[in-house]
Amino acid sequence: MSIFDLTGAVALVTGAQGGIGSATVRALAQAGARVIATDMADEAQVAGADGYRRLDVTDEAAWADLAAHIDDRYGRLDIVVNNAGISVTNSIAGTPLAEFRKCFAINVEGVFLGTKAMEPLLARSGADRQGGSSIVNLSSVGGLRGAPFMSAYCASKGAVKLFTKSTALEYAALKLPIRANSVHPGGIDTNMMDTIYARYVETGLFADEATARATVSAGHAIGRMGTADEIAGGIVYLCSPAASFVTGSELVIDGGMTAK
Structure with missing residues (x-):
């Protein structure tokens, strides 16, 4: 059996219709896991998913309902990938408070609520699984360093990083069999990045989207953008x-961007 084998595991992925989310669903399924995909659409087909549920990650009651559904249908939960997130590309002066709060509600509170709601299931399932259960929270290189016109996004992703570390230490102190780690992608070729390029042009940071893309790509030591599959x-x-000995860590997958 491969040390990467996930046969028998049940996984939950939020934001599963996005680039990294959908790639993660496929990758976990290919490794043998049964994957519950969630996103904001009422109904969706996500390749590799064992099932789909609509989920607003900012809604605590919705998280409780989802936990009950997973327990009833699967009887366990081994993996949670808190991937749902949004970007805000704007100047500090030009960012409405409501937009800043929405960024934190989805990117940070969604991670907190998911962790809180799924903790009992993860703890129970982790007791009979090598390395225990696993929480993976999507942060960003923006959670490690700042970027112009990305203050809300970077602040939220920095919060995800430290929330993840605190989660790992708390579960270790409580002797709960749950590991927690964050993933920090660099520039990944997804629809979110296309939106960011467009906003960079609107803010005047770059003359056009082609220049924005070329500049961001050149910021990676490897000389290109990453793919969603590489993050998955x-x-x-x-x-x-x-990864049974890995908890409280930051997995940076950024093509050498932060090595510079």
């Missing part, structure tokens, strides 16, 4: 027995 591979690792 790292997530599978953190969820697998191969």
